[in-house]
């Protein structure tokens with residue numbers, strides 16, 4: 001089970017900051033989020049920065065980035081500023 | 083076409099006179115920092131002390147101020163940089179700029195030194211100077227309460243009076259933070275400038291302008307960045323991603339991640355401290371946070387302040403950061419330079435290289451330190467000189483985190499190397515925005531770009547530096563430029579194929595981006611909603627503005643600022659970062675986690691059309707219509 005941590009509005013939608021989910025890739029974890037927390041949470045999670053073990057999934061294999069049993073996967077809202 | 087009207091004010095003898103900016107200069111530079119740089123170059127000789135009476139302070143607006151265009155309340159202060167000795171421009175979203183325009187002036191050019199503490203009063207086309215010894219020592223809030231309500235105010239606090247090198251000037255609760263504008267005002271015995279008037283901006287095409295503005299506001303409100311994330315989290319929302327990307331400066335930029343980052347994140351701020359969001363005049367984005375400090379509703383910290391008063395000082399007390407932010411605003415000091423200097427002094431002290439009476443591990447003591455710096459009192463008072471001067475006296479240049487003398491903002495560039503290039507080349511010194519803000523593409527934004535590769539970064543840096551320079555010259559907030567990133571990308575998400583491909587495509591576009599400046603402005607003879615700024619300027623002013631001309635204003639401004647820096651003795655060697663960032667990998671097992679400045683700088687100069695020493699070539703200057711330095 002990967003540890004999944006939600007930031008921002010996603011934590012409100014899922015009702016938790018962190019939980020354990022089953023899934024060996026980011027895509028599979030996203031499916032789990034959809035199943036457990038609904039389409040809105042899924043949509044928001046998919047649009048977030050997804051960080052797997054301190055590495056951005058965007059810089060790895062995107063949604064195909066593997067997530068190990070003891071991985072920490074974070075979903076962080078995309079923000080702006082400067 | 084209505085040309086900008088400026089007033090030249092001699093504070094020594096109280097005389098002033100009106101002058102009109104020529105049509106040519108207006109078209110070439112618009113206003114704000116671009117016109118400010120041109121005027122400062124023309125009006126001052128080389129080698130002046132920035133705090134001497136002879137030094138000139140320009141306070142000016144851009145053509146879009148007070149037009150009602152989105153996020154267009156930003157006014158500018160240009161002067162000789164108190165920290166770097168080069169050019170300084172500092173931007174503020176307070177109401178002063180708008181009221182200055184209503185009072186009949188697009189800008190003020192101030193020189194000399196008032197015989198006693200004074201304020202400049204600008205009212206309905208007239209100017210007078212009034213002594214104000216009774217305002218001495220007042221903080222930026224108290225003084226604005228004391229002054230008549232209807233005026234737009236630009237004031238300094240005790241730090242400015244004491245000529246702290248990074249003192250800022252405040253208008254409302256917004257500040258012109260960087261480079262020491264407050265110190266320059268203090269050196270001139272100028273406590274405040276206040277303005278009032280009823281003049282309306284006359285627009286060239288009022289109906290067209292209104293229609294364009296409506297369309298643009300709609301676009302900003304619909305865009306995921308300017309319509310959702312900035313209003314929801316402000317810039318504070320960047321903390322979590324910055325930490326995840328390793329760009330959250332921690333312990334004087336020794337690391338890019340902080341274990342307690344969640345305690346000071348934008349989400350925590352929003353969940354536990356946020357009262358509401360707010361914003362500058364005429365801004366539909368409203369990125370400002372309102373928080374409570376000691377029961378009072380005040381402006382909350384930006385990402386920069388959270389990062390530098392938080393992780394970079396290993397402080398996870400969010401209430402304390404809010405209070406420090408408020409105290410700095412009251413005393414009139416730039417939080418970036420102050421917090422950066424404290425972090426450096428702490429490291430000096432820990433290494434036994436100096437003693438500033440700091441108490442590492444006791445963040446609460448920072449409130450005392452901040453007061454001491456503002457008053458130049460006790461051992462911590464020496465921090466008022468900034469990191470560069472401290473490093474010249476005590477050593478530690480390799481970990482004094484500044485470029486040209488201006489402390490770096492809150493992005494650790496070893497995990498965002500394009501941001502490192504931006505810091506090193508920014509004309510005002512280590513500034514993320516003046517540096518092109520590549521961190522948004524490399525580390526914290528929606529596009530997934532290789533943050534470690536030096537390839538393509540010089541070309542992108544030049545592009546964004548020029549674009550932001552132009553937006554600033556016109557009076558627009560730089561955050562409006564973030565809506566240039568297509569909103570559709572946010573629907574896919576940074577991990578998607580589309581956003582990863584976008585990152586690759588931008589890097590792959592480098593041959594095109596490197597050549598584009600040779601063909602500006604003719605290559606983009608159009609206006610479109612991707613860069614709505616140019617059409618807005620055209621409709622408001624009647625200038626034949628296009629996207630190409632808009633970017634050319636930015637390029638021209640960047641070159642004039644560069645020439646000013648060269649004239650004042652800065653060289654290629656000043657396009658530098660401390661060795662901690664260029665020689666010591668952030669991750670010891672990943673040698674590429676340094677800023678490869680030596681690889682990027684030569685390409686950057688080439689793209690800019692500068693020679694190998696970073697000097698703009700005559701050909702480039704002619705192309706831009708800038709007089710060669712020897713031609714005057």
Ligand code: SF4
Nearest residue numbers: 361362365367369559
């Ligand atoms: S986006 Fe923020 S900083 Fe910019 S004008 Fe609006 S409120 Fe001010």
